[in-house]
Amino acid sequence: MAFVVTVDGPSGAGKGTLCQRLAQSLGFHLLDSGALYRLTALAAEKQAADWGDEEALAQVAKNLAVRFEPSAGGVKVWLAGEDVTSAIRKEQVGMNASRVAACQPVRAALLQRQRSFAEEPGLVADGRDMGTTVFPDAPVKVFLTASAEERARRRVLQLQLAGETPDYEAILADIETRDRQDRERATSPLKPADDAVQLDSTHLGIEEVLAQVLALVQDSLSGSAAAR
Numbered sequence: 680m681a682f683v684v685t686v687d688g689p690s691g692a693g694k695g696t697l698c699q700r701l702a703q704s705l706g707f708h709l710l711d712s713g714a715l716y717r718l719t720a721l722a723a724e725k726q727a728a729d730w731g732d733e734e735a736l737a738q739v740a741k742n743l744a745v746r747f748e749p750s751a752g753g754v755k756v757w758l759a760g761e762d763v764t765s766a767i768r769k770e771q772v773g774m775n776a777s778r779v780a781a782c783q784p785v786r787a788a789l790l791q792r793q794r795s796f797a798e799e800p801g802l803v804a805d806g807r808d809m810g811t812t813v814f815p816d817a818p819v820k821v822f823l824t825a826s827a828e829e830r831a832r833r834r835v836l837q838l839q840l841a842g843e844t845p846d847y848e849a850i851l852a853d854i855e856t857r858d859r860q861d862r863e864r865a866t867s868p869l870k871p872a873d874d875a876v877q878l879d880s881t882h883l884g885i886e887e888v889l890a891q892v893l894a895l896v897q898d899s900l901s902g903s904a905a906a907r
């Protein structure tokens with residue numbers, strides 16, 4: 680299988696930016712697995728699916744007509760021919776994504792699709808269970824965290840830059856709810872793989888985190904070259 684770097688952690692820890700920069704530096708493919716759960720939530724909403732019917736939600740996940748298109752400003756996401764790049768980032772879609780992500784048949788329906796991203800020359804996989812469930816044999820696993828307060832502060836800044844007037848306390852409460860949902864669910868809960876390197880980005884900038892992860896990748900790549 681292609682070389683895989685997994686990056687798991689709670690929302691807002693900086694995984695998205697880190698993974699984009701990593702994929703760029705290494706020339707690897709990028710899997711934003713959260714986008715698949717967000718797309719499932721958005722498609723379920725559009726189809727007025729029954730949120731209590733796990734099999735119906737799994738069918739939505741299985742039949743996602745999705746296309747990821749690398750572009751200058753990041754990756755564009757298309758659902759059934761519609762550009763949903765910003766629609767899937769809305770808070771409500773995030774909350775619904777967390778709900779569908781707790782549903783085992785949905786997770787099973789998305790498993791092969793996620794694994795199919797592991798192509799040469801390599802993959803950077805961003806999510807919650809990349810190192811534990813989707814790519815358990817990945818040679819480099821990172822678990823990236825930051826305090827809930829710092830993650831809320833970053834989200835507020837991001838929304839302000841987008842011209843919105845976010846409420847810090849509401850954002851913090853949302854982050855804490857979503858953390859709890861992701862950590863406490865029965866299937867593939869958010870937790871570090873036993874062999875993951877844990878990094879806390881509360882007081883670290885993106886460049887420092889990127890340098891540490893690139894060093895882990897280089898070590899692993901030179902180790903596997905030496906073993907050959």
Ligand code: DC
Pocket residue numbers: 690712713714716717773776777778780781805806807808809857861
């Ligand atoms: O990373 P994100 O905020 O885009 O993820 C959206 C939701 O999907 C989040 O609540 C957790 C869930 N998710 C998951 O359960 N497993 C993944 N591998 C990725 C995301």
